[in-house]
Amino acid sequence: MSGSRVATLFTVLAAGLSLGCPPQDTRTREIVERATAGRGAYATLAHLTDRIGPRLSGSDGLEKAVAWTKGELETAGLDGVHTEKVMVPHWIRGVETGRLVAPVDRPLALTALGGSIATPPGGIEAEVIEASSFDELKAAGDRVKGKIVLYNKPILPNSEDHGYGSAVKLRTEGASEAARLGGVGSMVRSLGTASFRIPHTGAMRYKDDAPKVPAAAISAEDAELVHRLISSGEPVRVRFTLGCETLPDAESANVVADLRGREPGGEIVLIGAHLDSWDLATGAIDDGAGVAIVMESMRVLKSLGAVPRRTIRAVLFTNEENGLKGGKGYAADHQGDWARHVAAIESDSGGGRPKGFTVKAGEGGVEMIERLFPGLSGSPDFDIKKGGGGADIGPLLAGGVPQIGLRQDGTHYFDWHHSPADTLDKIDPEELSLNVAAMAALAWELAEAPGTLPRPAPEVDAEETAPAKPAVK
Amino acid sequence: MSGSRVATLFTVLAAGLSLGCPPQDTRTREIVERATAGRGAYATLAHLTDRIGPRLSGSDGLEKAVAWTKGELETAGLDGVHTEKVMVPHWIRGVETGRLVAPVDRPLALTALGGSIATPPGGIEAEVIEASSFDELKAAGDRVKGKIVLYNKPILPNSEDHGYGSAVKLRTEGASEAARLGGVGSMVRSLGTASFRIPHTGAMRYKDDAPKVPAAAISAEDAELVHRLISSGEPVRVRFTLGCETLPDAESANVVADLRGREPGGEIVLIGAHLDSWDLATGAIDDGAGVAIVMESMRVLKSLGAVPRRTIRAVLFTNEENGLKGGKGYAADHQGDWARHVAAIESDSGGGRPKGFTVKAGEGGVEMIERLFPGLSGSPDFDIKKGGGGADIGPLLAGGVPQIGLRQDGTHYFDWHHSPADTLDKIDPEELSLNVAAMAALAWELAEAPGTLPRPAPEVDAEETAPAKPAVK
Numbered sequence: 001m002s003g004s005r006v007a008t009l010f011t012v013l014a015a016g017l018s019l020g021c022p023p024q025d026t027r028t029r030e031i032v033e034r035a036t037a038g039r040g041a042y043a044t045l046a047h048l049t050d051r052i053g054p055r056l057s058g059s060d061g062l063e064k065a066v067a068w069t070k071g072e073l074e075t076a077g078l079d080g081v082h083t084e085k086v087m088v089p090h091w092i093r094g095v096e097t098g099r100l101v102a103p104v105d106r107p108l109a110l111t112a113l114g115g116s117i118a119t120p121p122g123g124i125e126a127e128v129i130e131a132s133s134f135d136e137l138k139a140a141g142d143r144v145k146g147k148i149v150l151y152n153k154p155i156l157p158n159s160e161d162h163g164y165g166s167a168v169k170l171r172t173e174g175a176s177e178a179a180r181l182g183g184v185g186s187m188v189r190s191l192g193t194a195s196f197r198i199p200h201t202g203a204m205r206y207k208d209d210a211p212k213v214p215a216a217a218i219s220a221e222d223a224e225l226v227h228r229l230i231s232s233g234e235p236v237r238v239r240f241t242l243g244c245e246t247l248p249d250a251e252s253a254n255v256v257a258d259l260r261g262r263e264p265g266g267e268i269v270l271i272g273a274h275l276d277s278w279d280l281a282t283g284a285i286d287d288g289a290g291v292a293i294v295m296e297s298m299r300v301l302k303s304l305g306a307v308p309r310r311t312i313r314a315v316l317f318t319n320e321e322n323g324l325k326g327g328k329g330y331a332a333d334h335q336g337d338w339a340r341h342v343a344a345i346e347s348d349s350g351g352g353r354p355k356g357f358t359v360k361a362g363e364g365g366v367e368m369i370e371r372l373f374p375g376l377s378g379s380p381d382f383d384i385k386k387g388g389g390g391a392d393i394g395p396l397l398a399g400g401v402p403q404i405g406l407r408q409d410g411t412h413y414f415d416w417h418h419s420p421a422d423t424l425d426k427i428d429p430e431e432l433s434l435n436v437a438a439m440a441a442l443a444w445e446l447a448e449a450p451g452t453l454p455r456p457a458p459e460v461d462a463e464e465t466a467p468a469k470p471a472v473k
Numbered sequence: 474m475s476g477s478r479v480a481t482l483f484t485v486l487a488a489g490l491s492l493g494c495p496p497q498d499t500r501t502r503e504i505v506e507r508a509t510a511g512r513g514a515y516a517t518l519a520h521l522t523d524r525i526g527p528r529l530s531g532s533d534g535l536e537k538a539v540a541w542t543k544g545e546l547e548t549a550g551l552d553g554v555h556t557e558k559v560m561v562p563h564w565i566r567g568v569e570t571g572r573l574v575a576p577v578d579r580p581l582a583l584t585a586l587g588g589s590i591a592t593p594p595g596g597i598e599a600e601v602i603e604a605s606s607f608d609e610l611k612a613a614g615d616r617v618k619g620k621i622v623l624y625n626k627p628i629l630p631n632s633e634d635h636g637y638g639s640a641v642k643l644r645t646e647g648a649s650e651a652a653r654l655g656g657v658g659s660m661v662r663s664l665g666t667a668s669f670r671i672p673h674t675g676a677m678r679y680k681d682d683a684p685k686v687p688a689a690a691i692s693a694e695d696a697e698l699v700h701r702l703i704s705s706g707e708p709v710r711v712r713f714t715l716g717c718e719t720l721p722d723a724e725s726a727n728v729v730a731d732l733r734g735r736e737p738g739g740e741i742v743l744i745g746a747h748l749d750s751w752d753l754a755t756g757a758i759d760d761g762a763g764v765a766i767v768m769e770s771m772r773v774l775k776s777l778g779a780v781p782r783r784t785i786r787a788v789l790f791t792n793e794e795n796g797l798k799g800g801k802g803y804a805a806d807h808q809g810d811w812a813r814h815v816a817a818i819e820s821d822s823g824g825g826r827p828k829g830f831t832v833k834a835g836e837g838g839v840e841m842i843e844r845l846f847p848g849l850s851g852s853p854d855f856d857i858k859k860g861g862g863g864a865d866i867g868p869l870l871a872g873g874v875p876q877i878g879l880r881q882d883g884t885h886y887f888d889w890h891h892s893p894a895d896t897l898d899k900i901d902p903e904e905l906s907l908n909v910a911a912m913a914a915l916a917w918e919l920a921e922a923p924g925t926l927p928r929p930a931p932e933v934d935a936e937e938t939a940p941a942k943p944a945v946k
Contacts, residue, residue: 046701050577050698050701050702051576051577053577053578053579103524104523104524104526105526106526109893194667194669195894195898195899196667196669196671196888196889196892196894197671197754197892197893197894197896198669198670198671220898221894221896221898224896224897224898225523225896225897228519228523228897229523281670415669416669419669419670420582420670421668421669421670421694423670423694423697423698424697424698424701425668425693425694425697426668
């Protein structure tokens with residue numbers, strides 16, 4: 001982002017904020033200035049990615065991240081910093097190889113999907129049948145028997161989430177749908193918006209009523225090659241080997257830290273992101289950036305020396321990627337406090353320039369946020385509209401907790417998402433700081449506002465049916 | 474490319490051509506129409522990449538490509554189709570692994586450079602010293618001893634060749650420069666303009682006066698990580714293993730086919746590209762596209778049923794990537810005919826939209842081409858200017874043969890160049906056809922023109938000092 005774009009956003013934020021009620025106004029302007037000038041979020045993200053590294057559930061990396069972020073929040077002088085135990089799935093990758101063996105011999109850029117069973121040590125080999133949807137697969141009927149299914153549906157940069165939301169079920173449920181029809185394995189075209197011969201991993205789940213077959217992702221290029229070969233009418237065969245394994249659940253934790261409000265035992269504004277990442281890279285955009293934004297927001301707010309009306313609580317969730325046990329655990333552990341949670345804000349769509357807030361609240365919720373930021377709404381730089389909050393805070397919907405998503409520019413998000421290229425270099429320090437400004441300012445405004453957001457109708461297990469990621473992703 | 478851009482270029486070509494002398498004019502318009510309407514080049518490229526595959530010198534793939542292209546040119550009814558034997562280097566890749574081992578443990582996306590020796594079976598491990606140039610390395614003096622050198626110079630999309638020309642020596646000569654100062658290994662930041670955690674290979678050469686040490690490329694992301702860790706002041710150590718090997722030279726061949734001119738034994742207009750590719754992918758942009766453009770140009774010209782004044786000769790060169798033995802062999806074998814070669818045109822900068830011709834000729838050469846295509850020169854769509862022709866035709870400069878490069882849009886060329894992502898999906902069939910139109914039209918015009926291009930001053934071994942690729946790459 002150029003300096004002038006930064007300046008524009010800052011001006012808009014400051015102008016908008018200056019229309020708020022006077023005491024908050026000065027404070028919020030100060031928050032924006034401090035957040036925009038600082039680079040603490042980038043330093044946090046650099047440590048999390050370069051030093052701690054990949055943070056898949058069950059890994060040492062994740063537990064190091066739990067311990068380190070807890071220590072950092074303590075050092076920042078926040079209140080009641082603690083961890084809350086969560087048991088998480090422990091899946092490990094192991095060896096993985098893939099080859100096209102007929103009609104030509106070629107290596108496949110392939111990776112196991114999280115949760116997949118292993119193949120036998122020598123791998124599986126079968127003819128490939130291609131489908132772009134479950135309907136298409138079902139139409140193939142008996143022809144699926146004994147085959148490896150390739151789900152080949154490109155996601156393209158032509159919509160807000162690039163088609164991820166509509167294609168992700170092919171990854172999560174494809175193996176069981178294939179197995180139900182007698183398929184012996186499943187491969188999904190990587191859910192990525194760029195083609196650089198890298199596979200994008202992600203979670204899959206077996207259904208109880210279908211046999212378990214191994215599931216992998218292959219690069220877009222390899223999916224297109226298989227497609228062209230199949231189109232020529234010849235049988236196409238692949239062989240792949242996965243050495244992945246699901247171990248007993250591991251102990252992990254959510255990290256919680258408060259900036260305690262003036263009313264002890266009073267209301268809570270939660271800001272959150274998830275600590276875990278996939279194992280192929282260091283999770284800079286997913287969701288190290290969110291963690292850094294949340295932690296730096298807390299540091300900036302604490303550094304003001306002011307006490308908000310309501311408590312502002314940071315929650316760094318564990319295990320978003322393959323189980324959502326952190327989000328579910330927090331909601332379960334705090335069920336008695338659901339009514340005190342007046343809002344939950346999540347950042348889980350990268351570290352790009354902040355583009356707005358999506359709001360899931362009761363009638364009038366969007367309008368209330370718009371009144372808090374009157375200069376911003378509807379601006380091309382920053383919009384406020386209806387939409388989901390984020391996967392980790394989703395379980396709080398059961399308690400009718402208003403959900404807000406901090407939305408980042410997602411132009412390149414799915415180029416790197418879940419791939420080996422999700423690394424620190426994809427993050428611009430200035431853009432990350434603007435996210436801190438947006439997150440901290442909103443948290444402060446909601447913690448200080450005379451009223452609270454209207455609550456949405458409670459939804460139980462909303463996260464089970466929603467896509468794993470906010471729509472913007 | 475949109476249909477309208479295609480139409481624009483076609484209109485420009487046709488308008489320009491209509492100013493030529495009448496008999497040629499009609500013929501050339503017909504060439505452009507036929508080439509633009511057809512998709513034969515794409516079909517050729519699809520076979521070369523999808524069916525034949527990688528074509529590194531010494532591989533079965535390259536020899537299959539020699540045999541298949543010869544057969545296709547014979548089937549097209551061309552004259553005197555034959556191969557000319559060339560002995561080529563035979564380097565094979567083998568196992569390759571890389572890890573950062575201190576201060577953090579991470580996998581490196583690493584690949585051997587073509588020509589590298591192997592490491593011992595257990596790999597080499599050493600501290601890393603970083604340099605962005607040979608001068609910087611030399612300034613480090615004794616500190617290089619016992620270290621693995623990382624050449625870390627980004628190439629960025631900010632100039633016509635994205636900085637490739639100035640950085641390529643770090644790849645080709647870096648190992649010897651490191652070894653001279655006591656370095657035990659060499660890694661180069663991939664010469665690529667996109668960051669997707671993939672390594673880009675390419676040729677390296679050992680100098681006679683330096684010990685041989687293993688040489689690899691690592692991804693841009695990994696180079697940046699090493700840089701950040703070194704910047705923190707801690708020792709950074711890496712370990713890598715290369716199993717590559719140089720076998721005895723192998724037999725390969727250039728493929729030659731003529732559209733014989735009206736004057737037997739007369740002058741020759743050569744059009745060429747190179748058949749070999751790197752082994753990490755299928756060489757669609759480098760240089761399968763060029764091969765397809767040359768072959769389809771010959772088919773289009775033959776299909777006219779007309780006999781040009783001069784012979785138009787296609788040469789599909791072997792071994793451009795790691796030895797240039799094809800280009801050198803052709804020049805040596807045809808030394809007695811240098812004077813009859815009135816022009817050599819090469820396509821070796823991908824399959825993107827044709828952007829113009831670069832010309833290395835005597836005084837007035839550019840102007841002569843401009844007169845042949847009066848509507849094109851200076852247009853933003855298609856320019857004609859001074860510049861190199863291509864690596865394979867470079868050795869003909871010793872005979873003062875005028876050199877012309879068909880230049881493609883190189884915006885994304887170095888995103889994929891020499892990487893696992895150089896695959897068919899990077900090519901737009903329409904854009905490829907436009908290149909056939911440009912190549913075939915120029916060849917025809919030069920074969921029919923009353924006069925010939927002024928010859929450049931002979932240069933011996935020009936290719937040894939020039940970058941391995943035309944400036945546009």
